[in-house]
Amino acid sequence: MKFRYAALLLVCGFVQAEEDCGSVTIADMNWSSASLIANVDKFILEQGYGCEAELVPGDTMPTTVSMIEKGEPDIAPELWTNSAKDALERGVAEKRIRFAGRSLSDGGEEGFWVPQYMVDQYPELATIEGIKQHADLFPHPESKELGGFYGCPAGWNCQISSGHLFTALALEKSGFELIDPGSGAGLSGSIAKAYARKQGWFGYYWAPTAVLGKYKMVKVDLGSDIDEQEFLSCTTQEDCVNPKVTMYPPSAVYSVTTESFASKAPQAYGYITKRAFSNAQMNQLLSWMEDNQADGDAAMYHFLSEFPETWKAWVSPEVAAKVSQALASM
Numbered sequence: 001m002k003f004r005y006a007a008l009l010l011v012c013g014f015v016q017a018e019e020d021c022g023s024v025t026i027a028d029m030n031w032s033s034a035s036l037i038a039n040v041d042k043f044i045l046e047q048g049y050g051c052e053a054e055l056v057p058g059d060t061m062p063t064t065v066s067m068i069e070k071g072e073p074d075i076a077p078e079l080w081t082n083s084a085k086d087a088l089e090r091g092v093a094e095k096r097i098r099f100a101g102r103s104l105s106d107g108g109e110e111g112f113w114v115p116q117y118m119v120d121q122y123p124e125l126a127t128i129e130g131i132k133q134h135a136d137l138f139p140h141p142e143s144k145e146l147g148g149f150y151g152c153p154a155g156w157n158c159q160i161s162s163g164h165l166f167t168a169l170a171l172e173k174s175g176f177e178l179i180d181p182g183s184g185a186g187l188s189g190s191i192a193k194a195y196a197r198k199q200g201w202f203g204y205y206w207a208p209t210a211v212l213g214k215y216k217m218v219k220v221d222l223g224s225d226i227d228e229q230e231f232l233s234c235t236t237q238e239d240c241v242n243p244k245v246t247m248y249p250p251s252a253v254y255s256v257t258t259e260s261f262a263s264k265a266p267q268a269y270g271y272i273t274k275r276a277f278s279n280a281q282m283n284q285l286l287s288w289m290e291d292n293q294a295d296g297d298a299a300m301y302h303f304l305s306e307f308p309e310t311w312k313a314w315v316s317p318e319v320a321a322k323v324s325q326a327l328a329s330m
Contacts, residue, residue: 021051021265025073027058028296032289033208033282034058034078035296036303037103037255041077041272043300044311047326048319049268060084067258068096074261075272078103081252088256098262100255101273107250109207109219109279110158112165115191116216118200127221128169131202135175138200141190147176150190150203153183161235162204164243168235169222179203191215207279213287222247274314281310301330 024045028038038055045051056073063076064084068091081088081099091097114125118137124130125137135147149171152158159180166178181187187203188211194201195215202220205211227246234240255272262269277285289299304311304327312320 021045021049021268023052023054024075024261024265024268025054025056027063027073027076028055029058029060029063029076029078032210032286032296032299033104033277036282036285036289036299037077037275037277039296039300040303040311041075041275043304043326044271044275044315044319044323045268048315048323049265049271051265051268061087064088064091064256067091067256068094071096071258071260074258075100076256077272079254079256080108081254081256095259098257098259098269100257100262100269102253102276103255104208104253104279104282105276106207106279108253109250110161110204110248111206111219112162112203112222113205113212113217113219114200114202115195116218117198119218125220126218128223131220132169132171132174138176138202140177140179143177145175147174148179148202149176150179150181150187150201152181152204153187154180156184157236158204158206160238161231161248164235164240165222165245168243168245176202191217208277208282208286210283210286210290212279213283213285214290271315271319275311277310281307301327 026038026041028035042053042055045053058073058076060079061084063073064079064087066072067076068087079088088097092099114131119126122130122134122137125134138147138149140146140148149166151162151166163178166172181190187205190203191201191205191211192215205217222245224245224247226249227244228249230244230246231249234243235246255275257269257272285299285303288294288302292298294302304323308324315323
């Protein structure tokens with residue numbers, strides 16, 4: 001009898017732990033990768049952990065401030081933390097929020113890129129020295145004499161860093177001219193155009209993005225390690241007068257939760273700590289979203305249906321069975 005009673009208490013304890021998840025709010029950020037992750041979290045928390053999950057609009061700074069000061073939303077699935085570093089560290093120190101884990105396991109990735117088909121033909125183009133010797137392979141859209149380097153659009157933060165690295169690498173002396181693409185669409189369009197014509201292209205881009213999921217690109221080795229101090233104090237500063245060469249450091253991209261959510265729902269919180277996408281995975285998913293004009297909800301279903309080996313590694317077999325059953329019934 002005692003053993004039966006103990007077993008009954010144990011089962012009830014598990015049921016209670018699931019019920020304790022209660023209501024959970026998740027920030028649905030206004031960019032595609034974050035919206036996808038938010039929808040994945042909503043489905044898994046609801047179907048696998050018994051949470052009552054709700055998506056709420058979010059953006060980096062407003063969500064960060066609200067989580068720290070108001071304790072809501074409970075989860076920010078994808079926060080690029082460098083832009084809110086001081087506020088987030090204060091929130092952690094005051095035990096209002098937690099860094100649950102990396103939502104992008106590779107971090108946000110920036111760099112100078114060339115098409116894979118060019119490196120296949122000229123392997124030396126994987127390095128900046130090889131590129132500097134072959135400016136003629138990268139046609140400028142308005143000049144037959146110059147090679148073209150596509151920087152960031154005016155007004156973007158990366159315009160400063162890409163411009164400073166253009167100077168530090170002495171690309172002008174090698175026959176290149178810095179091109180302002182005018183907009184994000186102009187920058188991505190220049191890659192698409194080069195790919196369609198199998199022409200040379202050299203410039204700045206970042207991941208995860210649909211563009212790097214659709215077009216195979218190689219990140220150029222700038223012949224330098226990452227000098228984070230140089231990057232923060234000079235490369236990214238508009239008034240930097242003597243920039244030096246450094247590779248771009250990865251941007252820290254975390255899932256952040258409130259302390260109250262982590263405390264009341266430790267099993268659900270454990271899932272958040274394990275849930276992470278590689279840039280290659282996210283590039284592929286973003287490309288699918290663009291090709292299919294899909295929102296975060298449709299992309300969630302595509303991901304959970306087509307990549308079970310990825311998400312099942314984030315949860316227990318019992319939770320995976322519940323989620324799979326819910327998917328099958330949709």
